[in-house]
Amino acid sequence: MANFKISYREDTALFQNLWVKSWLGIFIAAMIVLPFLLSRYQLSILNGMGIAVIGALGLNLLIGYTGQISLGHGAFVAIGAYTTGLLAGTLGVPFIVALPVSGTTAALLSLIVGVPSLRLKGLYLALGTLAFGFIIEYVLFHWDLTRGDTGMAVPKIGAGGFFIETELQFFYLIMFFAALATLVAKNLARTKIGRSFVAIRDRDIAAEAMGISLSKYKIMAFAVSAFYAGVAGCLLAYYQKWIVPGNFDISLSIAYIAMIVLGGMGTILGSILGAILITGIPYGIVYLTDALRGTYPNLSGLIVDLKLGIFGLVIVLTLLFEPQGLVGIYRRIKVYWKTWPFKY
Amino acid sequence: MAVMNQDKSLQLEIKDLSMSFGGIKAIRNVSIGVQSGEIYSIIGPNGAGKTTIFNCISGIYKAQQGSIRFENRELLGVKPDRIAQMGVARAFQNIALFKGMTVLDNLMSARVHLMKYGLLGAALYLGACQREEVQNRDAVEDVIEFLDLQSVRKSPVSSLSYGLQKRVELARALAMKPKILLVDEPVSGMNLEEREDMARYIIDINEEMDITVVLIEHDMGLVMDLSDRVTVLNFGTKIAEGTPGEVSSNPEVVKAYLGDEH
Ligand SMILES: Nc1ncnc2c1ncn2[C@@H]1O[C@H](COP(=O)(O)OP(=O)(O)OP(=O)(O)O)[C@@H](O)[C@H]1O
Ligand SMILES: [Mg+2]
Numbered sequence: 001m002a003n004f005k006i007s008y009r010e011d012t013a014l015f016q017n018l019w020v021k022s023w024l025g026i027f028i029a030a031m032i033v034l035p036f037l038l039s040r041y042q043l044s045i046l047n048g049m050g051i052a053v054i055g056a057l058g059l060n061l062l063i064g065y066t067g068q069i070s071l072g073h074g075a076f077v078a079i080g081a082y083t084t085g086l087l088a089g090t091l092g093v094p095f096i097v098a099l100p101v102s103g104t105t106a107a108l109l110s111l112i113v114g115v116p117s118l119r120l121k122g123l124y125l126a127l128g129t130l131a132f133g134f135i136i137e138y139v140l141f142h143w144d145l146t147r148g149d150t151g152m153a154v155p156k157i158g159a160g161g162f163f164i165e166t167e168l169q170f171f172y173l174i175m176f177f178a179a180l181a182t183l184v185a186k187n188l189a190r191t192k193i194g195r196s197f198v199a200i201r202d203r204d205i206a207a208e209a210m211g212i213s214l215s216k217y218k219i220m221a222f223a224v225s226a227f228y229a230g231v232a233g234c235l236l237a238y239y240q241k242w243i244v245p246g247n248f249d250i251s252l253s254i255a256y257i258a259m260i261v262l263g264g265m266g267t268i269l270g271s272i273l274g275a276i277l278i279t280g281i282p283y284g285i286v287y288l289t290d291a292l293r294g295t296y297p298n299l300s301g302l303i304v305d306l307k308l309g310i311f312g313l314v315i316v317l318t319l320l321f322e323p324q325g326l327v328g329i330y331r332r333i334k335v336y337w338k339t340w341p342f343k344y
Numbered sequence: 345m346a347v348m349n350q351d352k353s354l355q356l357e358i359k360d361l362s363m364s365f366g367g368i369k370a371i372r373n374v375s376i377g378v379q380s381g382e383i384y385s386i387i388g389p390n391g392a393g394k395t396t397i398f399n400c401i402s403g404i405y406k407a408q409q410g411s412i413r414f415e416n417r418e419l420l421g422v423k424p425d426r427i428a429q430m431g432v433a434r435a436f437q438n439i440a441l442f443k444g445m446t447v448l449d450n451l452m453s454a455r456v457h458l459m460k461y462g463l464l465g466a467a468l469y470l471g472a473c474q475r476e477e478v479q480n481r482d483a484v485e486d487v488i489e490f491l492d493l494q495s496v497r498k499s500p501v502s503s504l505s506y507g508l509q510k511r512v513e514l515a516r517a518l519a520m521k522p523k524i525l526l527v528d529e530p531v532s533g534m535n536l537e538e539r540e541d542m543a544r545y546i547i548d549i550n551e552e553m554d555i556t557v558v559l560i561e562h563d564m565g566l567v568m569d570l571s572d573r574v575t576v577l578n579f580g581t582k583i584a585e586g587t588p589g590e591v592s593s594n595p596e597v598v599k600a601y602l603g604d605e606h
Contacts, residue, residue: 008481009474184467191466191473195453199442206440209402210520211428211457220463266444 014186035171043167045283050174051235052275054181056259057268058228061185063257064265065194066221067201068117069126072133074252076106076226078140080233081243085152086145088238095157099234106230107223114222118215133253140245151244154237170239177235181228185268188224197221198266251308258311261318264327273326278314282307354413355380355556356401356524361410363396370396371580373410378524383550383557385567388577389600394560395437397577398526402434403427414524429457433522435513437529437560441501447512448497451484454519484519491515491545507538511545518549524556525549531563539566546570568592576600 035043059073080102087093087101113125113132120128140146157164157173164173188194196217199207208214237243255278263274289296322328356378363371371393378384386394399405401412403424412419419427428434433454442450459480465473488497491511496504501512510530517525527546531539543566550557561567567574568588576584576591578600584591591597 008478008485012477012481014469187469188463188466191469191477192452192456192459192461193463193466195445195449196456198444198449199453199456202442202444203440205404205424206436206442207453208424209404209428209434209436210454210516211425212453213423213425224463 012190014183014190031175035168040167043171045280047167047170047174047239049276049279050171050178051232051239052256052259052279053178053272054235055229055232055256056263056271056275057181057185058225058232059256060260060263060265060267060271061188061197061228062221062225064260064267064270065189065197065201066218068218068221069122070113070129070222070225071126071250071253071257072113072129072131072136073225073229073256074248074250075133075136076110076229077233077236077252078136078245078248079106079109079226080230081237081248082140082146082152082233083230084234084237085154085243089152089154090145092155094159095238099231102234103227103230106226106233110222110226111219114219117218117222130250133250137245137249140248146245149244149246151242154241154243156241157238164238174235174239177231181231182268182272185228185271189268193217193220201266251311254308254311254315258314260325261315262325264325267325267327269330270325270327277326278311281310281314285310353379355415356558357411357413358397358401359411359413361397361400361407361412363393363400363405363407363409369580371400371407371577374577374580374582376575376582376585378556378558379572380556381550381554382572383546383559383570385559385561385571385574386577387561387564387567387574391579392577393580394577395528396580398434398528398558398560401427401432401526425457428520431521431523433517433520433525435517435525435527435530437532439506439509439513441509441512441516443502444500446498446500447493447504447515448484448488450501450512450516451487451519452480454516455480455484455521458521483521487515487519490548491518507534510534510538511542514542514545514549518553518555522555524558526558526560528560529562530559531561531566539563543570564592 035046038046055073055077058076059070062068062070062073083102083105084098087098088095093101113129116128117125141148146152164170196207196212199210199212200214200217200221204214233248236247240247259274259278260271261274262277263272264270318325324331354377356376358374358376361371361374362369374393374397376384376386376397386397388394396405400407401414401419403419403422403426407420410420414427414430414432417430419430419432442453445453459476461471461473461476465471488494491514493508493512493515496508496512501509504512510533514527514530517527530546531542534542546557546559547570549555559567559570571588573586574584574588574591575582576594576597583600584594584597586594
């Protein structure tokens, strides 16, 4: 009882101790200073990671927290990106409107898989979401408005002479939304919403018998997850300035699954770690193979093509050797240090 | 029986309930009336259909025939979460805790339906959300204190002993703020000391919190000590009903049930 908390409000506070608070301080300071020390190329890597964090948080709320498998997360990123493409590119709608509408459109379309999820479980849900992904890809290729292979141009964010266009400007924009997405996910996780999600994952029949509506919270999990994906898609569209259906094929969904498996399912921290690492892996490979380019000129291209296989391997190896992902390792180390030497 | 079934003061009234799985008739024409405030036990040999009755009351199974009325509202055909929200709580025979959660979160999960804030409130953790979370935490702390779970409050349920998990199972049902509590074999697999504690808790829940208890249990000593009335099932059919004394001296019960053991 050494750690007895005086009030429940304090006990449920987001940043509970000095340790967490100081890490947060260091992190924020680094986020402000770091960009000035990095090259444009390095910043572009961080920007990709920031967008991935948002998408991964969404997928983890669905798979890790609620236990509903989805192989179609990339499709919701696509829906967000193309909503932005249509709104901003074709109709000239500003960013501040395009962002929430992209998220909401993805959330609404998630009903297409969310509602059947009340009936479909496990493998069948996996196949259903996979099919959804292919249908969306098909539509993007063949619908007049989305212009197939040609893709869509997305205008700059900004008005009245001020535009967000440099890597540095995007860095702050993306990190702001990544931080906001993290905060919201943390909040959902510690309220009745997160408890309902986990209850459904752990024991759906008991959850129902405790008064938790399976239909309401399963559909909510799909919608929240898709909203996150839609927001990630919107940011991606503005950042890339040009979107084609190929950006959002099955490999994107697999990459997102690799992120949450590697990072740690059912944890916020895991989503972030996984997004950073999986986004970073291809760059790491390019970096390593660059050294060998002289002797094997085709090597880097070949290995980047193998990206999908590498992600698959990451998923399988993590599930085999550390099912709780990096967060599982982190927790074990933390316990080790807490009890060393014989703290209790 | 006929007279009792018309009694308007019955809190839970099961009439002519039948349920079969494929060819197996798990329960046949069972009628049970539970009065508000009593401890009512259902006993019978393994496979007699006791848990099936609970599953029908909770809405997990849908009986093919009969009716289940709780406070004069029909439960048959109502979804489990709606039934729970009416005040029918359940502690499972096979521990069905949310194993990825702490004790505290398990209990908080039973109060989702008592919190009214929405998705947006939760996303921002503002106003009503924060207030209701703190209020419900308060109520859950009362349950934790009542069942002496203070020391394991923050422990993951999977790290607890079997006996403690059973107690958390009861605590979670209690955290729902129910009017009636369905407890399925609360002391199975427990040692003597744990059994005595559990008996004490059930009596306290019934008397101090004024919650009706329907109990399924194989431990005859416990049933005899606690129950106001007992129903005996055998092969899905009700063979006797009455006070513990009446039931235990009923020759048919002795033959069908007690006879096997003594
Ligand atoms: N979901 C199900 N599917 C098929 N048969 C079932 C199902 N649930 C129960 N049964 C059958 O119904 C009968 C009654 O089972 P029930 O679980 O109600 O018994 P019980 O009285 O609770 O027994 P115990 O004391 O062993 O818990 C058994 O023959 C059982 O096999
Ligand atoms: Mg049973």
